[in-house]
Amino acid sequence: CPLIQHLHLLAQRLFSDFESSLQTEEQRQLNKIFLQDFCNSDYIISPIDKHETQRSSVLKLLSISYRLVESWEFPSRSLSGGSAPRIQISPKLSELKTGILLLIKANQDGADLFPDSSALQLAPYGNYYQSLGADESLRRTYELLACFKKDMHKVETYLTVAKCRLSPEANCTL
């Protein structure tokens, strides 16, 4: 399925652009800073090791990816702030989300798409970021960036695994 490859590449590119757009200072801060104890996407249960990922189905991976992307659709707009002009993340996220949805529908064989109904929970996201104080905006920005970076990497990994599973000939051979 070429769509998955496209999505994977898209996610990969997105993350790369995001990482490259980070300033030196931001990168240093991100390395130093204590990583956020929790991100907004912590509620989304996702495989955290290879074993779990291998065990998960493609559909599950896709759905999780979809949810992750969706969770960042709104907050990504606030990522444009900062000292340096950032790339437009939001439209790319939308594109990614749409692609994943298409992929899900293509692979969906009648199975329930969302085994867990936590996908529609949006309230914590909106409130989560809005409740933050202004004095910690800079720190919050860094934390936000860190969370975003992690989630994007998750999506990319899931999509890559899904791609390799769907089309083993695409660069996944040893």
Added chain:
Amino acid sequence: MMRKVILLLLLLCFTAHTRGKLHSPPAKPGLTSCRSPEKETFTCWWKPGSDGGLPTTHALYYRKESSETVYECPDYHTAGENSCFFNKNDTSIWVNYNITVVATNALGRAFSDPVEIDVVYIVKPNPPEKVTVTVMEDKGWPFLRVSWEPPHKADTRSGWITLIYELRVKLEEEIDWEMHLAGQQKMFNIFSLRSGGKYLVEVRCKPDHGFWSEWSSTSYIKVPDYFHREKSTWILITVFSTFTFLILMWLLHMNRHNLKHCILPPVPGPKIKGFDKQLLKNGKSNQIFSALVVPDFPPATSSNYEDFQVEYLEVYVRREQELVLEESKDLHNSCLKSESSTSDCDSGRGSCDSHTLLMAKCREAKEGERQTDRECSPMRTEAQRRLKDWEEEALNYAHAGIVSLEMSSGRVKTWPSVFSPLPRYSSSPLDQQSSLQMAKQLSLSTSSYLTQPGHSTKEALGQSYWDLCLSSKQPHLLNPPTPVCRELQAHSDVNISSIGHKRAPAGPRSPALHTTEYVEVQRVDNKDTLLLQPVVQGCGRMGGCFQMPHGEVYSKVKGVDSDNVLLLQREGMGEDRCPCVEQETNEVTGSCHKSCTVSTTQKPSGCIYTAVPVRDEMATMANGYVDTATMCTLHTC
């Protein structure tokens, strides 16, 4: 006693000090690095501080994010000394680990600084494995093909980890490596090899977000020699060009003199005749330039203009007695030139050729310019022109005067037009004396009429013709019974007829010759001047006949017809005896004294002065001097 205790204590302290450090709690250890080779396990290393002299143990504790549970390192030995190895079960991805190392000894404990890590970001794979380098050939040119495999631990097959590779190449003797980024492929080609070189190749890899691995073990490869073919060609070319160059040099050397001449030609010296270089060096310009002066240039003396060839009217006899005057083309000499051109009155013809110009000049040449005109020797042309003018205007006397003056001057060239040279008339050469005499006579005849204004002079002039003609000294020329109607053939200029034309209406007129006039060719002087002498019956010699003969006066030269016959026009003063039929009036004069005009067709009657049939185009003669006045055949009517 007290002193002993103090000494003992001091000794004890000193002993304790000399033995070594004091026992102290351990120093703080530090985590150096944590690495994961395949994003499935990871290892952390620490560096212990000073142990404080006591045996110290270290322990690593970690805590996962959003959990307060502290775990201790599960494996202290797998990874070696001072390390902690986290296996797959203990490793979670995208999870923050808070790791701390604690050093403990008998006296105390020491905690290291905590370190937060996420396994995703500490991945440093193992170097690629099974690096192979082979020499392959592409169209005769060799290249290296390097291939490798990812580290066996990294799971790239499932896509769990994505690796990109990089390799570097260098010659054995070089220092700098040549880097090549290979991306995710596991094979790479290297071109542009040096023949016979020994190459070193190394490969390394990196995950999409992580650290570069170490370089793989070096692979050695030797490129075979392929340089012979290329080198031999170059050697051949070099040798050939060297030979060519040598030959060229040799040729240049042999011809260096010619080349020298070609490139640097010798500077020519001055070629000015008479130029003295020594004088120039001396610096006196006057002497130099004086030396350049040619003594004979420009010619100082002016040649006698008399020596100039003057072509006159050619008059030759037709039927032994008829003289055909042939006007040469050179009659058109400048007539009334200014005094400046005295010496060569014959030469400047062009300016005076135009009729109008002539007219103007003749007009100007009145009494005041008579003298200047006198200078002009080309009489013939002048006379012709004058005659022409007389037709049109009343300047005849001027001309006549000029002519007469000329005559008086002793020059015999007064009547060039009339007295055209007679080349054929060699049988009767006229000596100078006679010509002169004639000229004088003519002048005498004409001068008498100088006072007479206007047309009288014309008539006088015309009469003078007669006089000249009459006083012929050439018996054989003369033919009394038969009036020699010399047929002056003036092409156009000799238009003596005009004289009579103009004179007819006005002015006192000298008595015209009524008798049959004979115009004789007096003679041809040595200057080829034809002197005409009118034969006046009853007039006798010219000397005594100053009167205009009665009757018809053939004083005008109508023109010269095609047969080179000078046609004289009879000037009838009174009765017209000439049975001429036609009378072509001269429009200019308007008064044709019954001048006999004989058409071409008409045969000349008994006029003595038979004229050649006049052509119609006489009016427009070649040189245009003949005006509308037509030719007239003199009839001895």
